[in-house]
Structures are given as C-alpha cells and as structure tokens.
Amino acid sequence: MILYLLKRAAVFVLSAAVAGVLVFSFMAVLPGDPAEVALGVNATPEAVAELRKQFGTDRPAAAQFFDWFGGLATGDFGTSYVTSSPIGEQINDRLGVTAVLVGGGMLVALLIAVPAGTFAAVHHRNPLGVAISAFSQVGIAIPAFLAGILLVFVFAVQAQVLPSGGYVPLAEDPVEWFRGLLLPWLSLGLVQGAVLTRYVRSAVLDVMREDFLRTARAKGRGRMGALWRHGLRNASVPVVTVLGLQLATLLIGAVVVERVFVIPGLGDLLLNAVAGRDLLLVQGVVMVLVLAVLLINFLVDVAYAALDPRLRGAR
Amino acid sequence: MKGRLNASLVSGAVLVGLVVAMALVSFVWTPHDPVLVDAGNKLHGPGDGYLLGADKFGRDTFSQLMVGARTTLYVGIVAVGIAALIGTPLGVIAGMTRWRWLSELVMRANDLVFAFPALLLAVMLGAVYGAGTLTAMIAIGVATVPAFARVARAATMQVMVTDYILAARAAGRRRLPVAFRHVLPNIGSMLIVQASVSFAIAILAEAALSFLGFGTRPPTPSWGRMLQESQELLFSTPRLALWPGLAIALAVLGFNLLGDGLRDYLDPKLRRIRAER
Numbered sequence: 001m002i003l004y005l006l007k008r009a010a011v012f013v014l015s016a017a018v019a020g021v022l023v024f025s026f027m028a029v030l031p032g033d034p035a036e037v038a039l040g041v042n043a044t045p046e047a048v049a050e051l052r053k054q055f056g057t058d059r060p061a062a063a064q065f066f067d068w069f070g071g072l073a074t075g076d077f078g079t080s081y082v083t084s085s086p087i088g089e090q091i092n093d094r095l096g097v098t099a100v101l102v103g104g105g106m107l108v109a110l111l112i113a114v115p116a117g118t119f120a121a122v123h124h125r126n127p128l129g130v131a132i133s134a135f136s137q138v139g140i141a142i143p144a145f146l147a148g149i150l151l152v153f154v155f156a157v158q159a160q161v162l163p164s165g166g167y168v169p170l171a172e173d174p175v176e177w178f179r180g181l182l183l184p185w186l187s188l189g190l191v192q193g194a195v196l197t198r199y200v201r202s203a204v205l206d207v208m209r210e211d212f213l214r215t216a217r218a219k220g221r222g223r224m225g226a227l228w229r230h231g232l233r234n235a236s237v238p239v240v241t242v243l244g245l246q247l248a249t250l251l252i253g254a255v256v257v258e259r260v261f262v263i264p265g266l267g268d269l270l271l272n273a274v275a276g277r278d279l280l281l282v283q284g285v286v287m288v289l290v291l292a293v294l295l296i297n298f299l300v301d302v303a304y305a306a307l308d309p310r311l312r313g314a315r
Numbered sequence: 316m317k318g319r320l321n322a323s324l325v326s327g328a329v330l331v332g333l334v335v336a337m338a339l340v341s342f343v344w345t346p347h348d349p350v351l352v353d354a355g356n357k358l359h360g361p362g363d364g365y366l367l368g369a370d371k372f373g374r375d376t377f378s379q380l381m382v383g384a385r386t387t388l389y390v391g392i393v394a395v396g397i398a399a400l401i402g403t404p405l406g407v408i409a410g411m412t413r414w415r416w417l418s419e420l421v422m423r424a425n426d427l428v429f430a431f432p433a434l435l436l437a438v439m440l441g442a443v444y445g446a447g448t449l450t451a452m453i454a455i456g457v458a459t460v461p462a463f464a465r466v467a468r469a470a471t472m473q474v475m476v477t478d479y480i481l482a483a484r485a486a487g488r489r490r491l492p493v494a495f496r497h498v499l500p501n502i503g504s505m506l507i508v509q510a511s512v513s514f515a516i517a518i519l520a521e522a523a524l525s526f527l528g529f530g531t532r533p534p535t536p537s538w539g540r541m542l543q544e545s546q547e548l549l550f551s552t553p554r555l556a557l558w559p560g561l562a563i564a565l566a567v568l569g570f571n572l573l574g575d576g577l578r579d580y581l582d583p584k585l586r587r588i589r590a591e592r
Contacts, residue, residue, distance in 0.1 A: 027443065137571065141515070142560075164549075248430075252435070260546070279443075286435055293430040
C-alpha cells in the first residue's frame, strides 16, 4: 500500500514538473520582449535594459524557469508585466470561487446520478428505467454553457426567481451568494449528472449479477438492503474513476460557465489575462488548472486503492 | 463487419446525415447571404422568407445555421484526423511492444496530455498566435490524442493474444507487417467507433471555444458564436439562442448515437472496450 502510494506520488510530482516545462517553454517561444512591449516603441535601449533586469528576463531561460517553478511551490507566481501586481494573490482570490463552483456542480451531479443510475439499473427492464437512460443520453449532448443559457431563460427571464448572473461574496450576503450560484451549479451539475448516471447504472448492473449479491439476497436481505450493504462499495470503484475524469471536465466547464454567469473565478481571470495580453498571468492560471487536473488524477488513484485492496498490488 | 441495424445506429445516422446535408447544401444554396448585414431586417421575426427569423444585424438565422454546420464539421474532421493519426500508431506500438518501459512511457505521456484539456490548449495557442479556426482545431486534435491512444492500445492488447497473431508470429513474421496485416484491420472497427464519439466531443469543444471567442473568427458563422451573440438578447429574443443550441445538441446526440450504434453493428465481440469520452 505504502509502496503503491509512493509510486503514484512520484508519478504526480514528475508529471507536474514536465507540465511546468511544457507550459513555460510554450509561453517562452513567444516573439517579442516583455520589457520592449511594456515600454512601447519610443523607449530608449537603456530603459528597456533596466526594465528587463527588473523583470528578470535578462537571465538565461533555464534560470528563469527554475525561479518560476520553484516559486510555484510557495504560491509565488511572479509579478505581472502588465499590471505589476503579484500573480499569486490574484489567483488565490479567484481559486476559492472556482472551487466552490466546481464542488457544488459535482454535488448536484452526484445527487442526480446516484439515485437515478441505481434506479435505472434496478428497474432496467421497466419503462421508467429505460426513460432515465434515454434522458441521460440527451443530457450528454448539451454543453454546460448551453444548459446555463437555458436555465437563465427559464428561471431568470420567464419565472424571474433567480438572478441571471453576477456574484455576491458569501461573507457579504449568504442568501444572495447561494441564489447567485444556484444556476451555475445546476448548469454544471445537470450535464455531468447525465453523464455519470450512465456509469452508475452500468456499475450497479454489473454488481447485481455478482454471486455475493445473490448470496446476500438468499440470506434474506431485500433487494435494496443487499445493494446498500454489499453493492455500493463494489459499484463505487468504476464510478470513482469516472468521477475523477469528470472533476477535470467540470473544472474546464467552469471556465465557460463563469463567462455565462459573470462569476469572478479562475476562468474569468484567464480569459481577461488573454484579452489583456498578460502572458505571465495566463501561464500562472494555466499551470494552476493543469496542476489541479493532475492532483485529481493522483487522488483518484489513491481512492482506488482505498476502495479496492486488490488493485494495490497491480500496476 | 456484419451485424444488424439497431435503433441507435439509424437515429444517429439520420441526425449526422442531416448536419452533413445542411453543410453540403450551404455550399451551393442558402436562403439568404449568411453574413449580409441588413439593418432593415434587424431582428426580423420568423416567416416572410426568414424561416427562423434574423439576428440583431439582420442576418438570416437559418442560413447562418447551414454555414455553421460546415464550420462544425470542418473543425471536427480535422481535429479527429489529427488525433487518429497521432494516437493510433502510439497506441498500437504501446500495445505490441515487448519493452514494458516503452508502453509505460507512452501511457504516462498520454496522462500528461490528458491534463491539458482542449480549452486550455486553445487559450494558450490563442494567447501566443492569436485565436482562430486553426488554433481551435489543433488544440482539440491534440487533446483528443490520448483517447485514441488508449483505445488503440487496449484493442491491440486484446488482438495480440489471439491465435492468428500467435500463428503469424510463429511463422516468423516481423512486428511491423503483423501490425499492418493483422492488428490494424482488427482494431479498425473500434477506431471508427472512437472517431464518432470523439467527433461529438470535438463539436462540444468547438462550440465552447467559439462561445468564448477562441474559435472561428467573425464573420464566418459558427454555432457557438451564434449562442454567445444571442445571450444579451435572451430577455427580448430568446429564439436566437434556441436554434444554435438545438443544432449543437442534435449534432452531438447524433454522433454519440452513431458511435453507440456502430459499436454494436460492427463488432459485438469488442463491446467490452468502451470508447473514451
């Protein structure tokens, strides 16, 4: 178990390092010198050299990389060439908002998928079970931002019960905070819930065919009782894998949904950074999102081992 | 390659056929010029020669949808092409090699690319080179490579333990000819299924990118940007969001159903290897 975790952790750290090199070199191929760009065409060479020194871009690329990558560990992402403000702080301010958005979306997805998928599996021959499967197929075809627009139309334009966008911090007004996030959560969660329902259904179906479940039934447990006691843990192994992949999808979906609902999260920061040509900020936000995806994958592997001891020796 | 027609296959093929037909017809005919700005017909209601109405610039929605189908298919074909051409050889090599480290290396590299979703790649490419159809296609294509590599590897590993491969190897055939003569034809149906599923994902990605302004540049019509432009008019003219939204959902549904149907039709035995979403 320990060996397995160490191996996984090593893969995570190594992947993060390679991802760092990729992101850094990608942005480094950019033509143009940040100092020249910042000062404009009329700057004197002395002024450019001075600013270059200040930015640290006069040093070799490798030194710049290690400086940047080393800083990541302590949350220091450097200082923006455009706005001269520390990038780490900006990312930190937005990270919480995106995390709450993604977490809530995942919760909605699970609240839909676990009951609906289990129901569809248990009643896989009756029309309602089949209908759930069909609905989930349709749900998969709707991107989160389209779901968002539809939800705005229904709840903000027609019923006028929820705001169409905007964000109120939790500390300011918890009720408005919740009302503002409800539609974004639903847009992310409904779509992911539809995808997840299919996996829960097939995982539960697989488990229902197992001998141990038949034994539990034979011992006198009811269908739901047997599933609850023996089925869910076994069914959760494939579902957790998909959940991990979906968290990554949700994170990216959040970037788009933030744009639909004007929520000041990481996605909003990233798109504004691109618009403002603030490349060091783009580099920082991209790196944070990539690290988040890698971290999620690592945690999925850990959860895997915790749920199914047989997998610990494998791979 | 024999099988029975099934409901998924037929309904998927009909929906995909509809999108392809719209795109093809748009080359020779659209009801109106899709990019013609006509202030006189601003927000023209449906009817009167404008089947689905016109947008805030007086552009005909139906004509825009038709040309938008072209954009969608173009991006999908190129992106899935890139992914298949890079991912398939990598997956086959990883599945056939006797060097475990090589297989491991390919799969680890795969995981790494997987951490760079299409949207992030497109934003990075857009930030450096300026966003457009090309950067969107490359980003979606590269992000889809791992899906092809994984499916190709899994299918190859299944094929490698079959008797006919053993026989070919025992007869002294080298790996490369075996790959071309025996492995590729036998994993082909899985790759076709994967292509269909990946196409659906590429459509979603293209729509999201155009919505954010990182896809096809104006004035070329695209479904994602139609949605983005419609958002500010959601309170007054919701139909502008309805049609492109419906087009995206039906196209994605079509390719997903087609993929499911093809899997059952082409090779029921290989149903166990799931296409990667």
